[in-house]
Amino acid sequence: MIDKTLASPLEALAGLADGSTVMISGFGGSGQPNALIEALIETGARELTIVNNNAGNGETGIAALLKAGQVRKVVCSFPRQVDSHVFQGLFRAGRVELELVPQGNLAERIRAAGAGIGAFFTPTAYGTPLAEGKETRSINGRMYVLEYPIHADLALIKALQGDRWGNLVYRKAARNFGPVMATAAKKTVVQVDRIVPLDELDPEAIVTPGIFVTHLVEVGDTVLRGPQPKPPAAAGSA
């Protein structure tokens, strides 16, 4: 019997090497696998490259991982949020490297890795500082920039429900990077609110098929409703 479920997040991350590239799903707090990030901090793995849309906010999650000095490099599209002071401090002090990637290139480079694509041409960022030094080509009269895939050693994903084969469904816009990151890593670990029996997820509605999932861990209800103590401000976010 195939059973990909594990009892604890830490167990799922066993054997993670220093210097690994780790993808973390989420758009701000939505879809961010907090229980897995806590376990990642607990592994003590260092010199990590973190791939996420943002670069952490507040003092918990990715910000706590940064603060613990475990991150060498961040690959992201939007590291400047009102409360992303931990990253900003480390960046200004030269203690963490930043690869800033347009958000669509981030998603597509991850997708390309999962789909076995060697590289692709996109018009995004042509003529801007983010395309400097990159190969360009004119295709049918339009200018394109060559972009390479982003592969990871580990992807940490948040989903709503999963079964023992690793089939997943997500909740609302918390889906964001989860399905593409799940395809692009050597090992994909998922935290779900609830593990359900094999026949419960509708095959027509499964978003991530279990082939992309290595392990999943049940963490209980994480749905956050109502006003937050400190909602992310309107200024500076994407």
Add this chain to the structure above:
Amino acid sequence: MKRLTRDQLAARVARDIPEGAYVNLGIGLPTLVGNHLPRDREIFLHSENGILGMGPAPAEGEEDWDLINAGKQPVTMVTGGAFFHHADSFAIMRGGHLDICVLGAFQVSAGGDLANWHTGEPDAVPAVGGAMDLAVGARRVFVMMEHQTRGGESKIVAHCTYPLTGIGCVSRIYTDLAVIDVSSDGLIAREWVEGLSFEELCARTAAPLKRADASSGA
């Protein structure tokens, strides 16, 4: 001269968004446009984090933090809306599927170059989000901004001095003073606010403007 307020500017942009349009509203000032879309028009609002059919902000206490917009503020869904993952969401943005996107800007050049992601200051932490994808991918790119900086400098320029977001991508500029089209023939002023002459508008604009034949004053 009657400079448009932020809400008047948003309402002016909203007037140009037709029934059935698929639209992405950028963070900051463009988000305000959503409050002014006429209720009798069915318009599909896209959000980069995987939503089509985004509705207004929820009532206080009804927030759901898995349902947020690009600015990470809580939103709602309209009936008929859909969720999808990030690669699909950016295929919508990059693949020419959106009819209109509305973006804020630091500068727009006479040739329609856009600068809106980075001031270029050495100490600034750069952040780009989805701006470069929208700039190249939407069929029409509307820019919405104040005509001049607080220091009185024109944000419409001959050549951008801030780092670029995209080249020749802007279709139309809406400011608190005027509506200006970017055309192969240069910048064409379509309308400008009451109490401002075309000559005065030109004096406040650091790139050559042509006057559209059919209009004067708004």
